[in-house]
Amino acid sequence: MIYQGGSMLFSKPATTIEQQLEFLKDRGMGGDVELQRRWLETVGYYRLSAYWLPFETAPAVGQTRTKRFRDGVEFEQIVDIYVFDRKLRLLVMEAIERIEIALRSRWTNRLSLASGAHAYLDADVFSGGFDHPLRVSQLSGRVKSSREVFVEHYQKRYRRPFLPPLWIVSELMTLGELSRWIADTEDRSLQSDLAKDIGLPSSTTLIGTLHLLSYVRNICAHHGRLWNRKTAKRLPLIKRFQSDLVVTETVTKGGIQRQPDNYIYNVLVALTRLIRHQSPDSSYPDRVVELMRKRSNADLSAMGFPEDWLERPCWVLKAN
Template sequence: MSGYWYIFREHAADYGPIREHDALRGDFFVDGTTFDQVVDLYEFDRRLRLIVLDGIERVEVALRMRLGYVLGETGAFAHLDPAALEPSFTGFDEHRPIESRSHWLGSEHVKWLSRVRAEEDRSREDFVAHFKARYGLPLPIWVVTELLTFGSLVTLVRGTKRLQKNSIAELFGVFDADCDGDGAALVSWIANLAYVRNICAHHGRLWNRNMVEQLGRLDGVPDLAHAAGPAPKSRIYSSLAVLAFLTAQLDPASTWRRQAFELVTVDFRKLGLPDSHLGCPKGWAAEALWSPSYVPPADPLSKEQRDTLRHFECMSTAEVGLVVDTSDVPKRRASAVRYLRSRDELIGLRVGGTYRFPSFQLDVDGGQVHPVVRRINVVLKANARPWEAAGWWITANPGIGGAMPVALVRSPDASLIAAAEIVDSTGMRTTAGAFLS
């Protein structure tokens, strides 16, 4: 119990308090201290651990599902494939696959795989036994994610590629300033939660624990910016704030935030200790995050827009400018891109404060917008209706046997796209060929 009674000792006279909650203590207790106060503090910490474990469990269950979904899109056994994961995790170099094999053998990926195999061999879960009996090993990613410890789960998320991390972050409602999923933020957050979970699982003292695994990238989320300071991050408060944000994203009707709020504002306050011991910044209780009426921020893009973006590799204005204009002047190249967009010849999707240009439109070798794409974009009114125009390119088209027009742009017989149906801005239905002659 020494971790709980230490706070009730007198400040060491020779040193004086360094900070209110971090002062050096002497050997004598403050006058009037009772053993019941120490027990009450322990009981608070026990309840704090339980509520934190409850919040982490909700995040963990969602993470298993979302990780399995995102990696499963790459392939059923993407977790086994070094080429499907981050090179820093696997040591794999796709340009030197044979030579990099030796690096892979000593990588974190191989160490992680050995733990996965141990979990597969040890598991007695019915669904695992069923899969082994019917299909044998290895297990697909959506089964493996159900077996992993939370620590191994976090390791795999860290080992995914940047776009995969961002996709997982999108599903948790964690976005950066460019409206992309902020995978780097999510990785930092779940690493901290894994650390906190380990403390709770081993009945460790949590209430004034100095956090070794601290949270990062909180200031990019307005509702968490108040928790980004050194004091909140060094104690449990920032972890509580992240859990409040994530549980609200997963279930806006969740009562977890209110339970955590009341535990601190009611139960902890009864102990007579300042909430700065928990890392709570001044004014924290008035933050929108803790309001009963709090509504978590929505995806800055609509579902249709997000789905559209997932179909394309995109280029920035600067990257497109290097293709369509040979000038050495960046402003002139940017002007050339704006000109093409203004003439409906080039689809530019506005995301946040910038434009993204689906790369299929560009004939890089020819230094131009692909002629077929340019003419069809004009019919689609690409400048006035960019998202609708982009949607046409990725929608199954009955005129070409249900294929997506985008798939034919670089095909050996691009003329097949002439049969694709187009509904112009007046509602008239025709074929692309009418505009390609």
């Protein structure tokens, strides 16, 4: 490694597929070499490394990684987890999409009825800390570049206002943008009603849940790893979900702080609860259970699943 001025400079050269195959062999990876070659070519060494990292031997004190695989590790195990993770992302994205669309519809309807079709253009409808001019400018740019039929129809037929009504522009918002518009809606009673619409008890839990779901959606949209990931954001402690959630306790100066842990299990609980509120006869919980029942206890533990998860209310209604 090269050092300059106290800062480490990156000096790793690019490697060929053949070199990468040698790395895996030298580090103790077993399995079909042609399978390894195909996955290295089509998925990539770097992306796959996140999945085989847990199969490496434990590092010594002060060591980050050993880059040595435990005895008996086969490349087929890595492929199995990668494929499972892809199926998990699809299930998570499906639920987030349904929740996002329901939320968008409810917010648009409630806000436009309360403050007019172009409510989003009125800065007084939003809290003072919200950068309203910037948000409107961003939406204006989105509208200008859009080729959606409903946008073009508005532009051809109407001269004023220049921007379309809320129910059109909201369709151009990402989930992250939608969550920020909702969080800064001045009418707190509207926020509370919106929370109840989608199955949450309060505006506070609504905003916290949206922040987490936006974060998870971005991971999925970029094909990121969900299996064994700790999320940077946590679900709020929602009392009506507590019998399903895995909650940790931390001793602080102010006493014991209880909060949901930040593994994917709690995200699945929230998604399943919200989907059930929206559609009580949904097959979604069954499909989550079906996918998870095929995984080992070690895999489930890596996702934060408690040992008694199948006995918890969230899953027991349809799982057995």
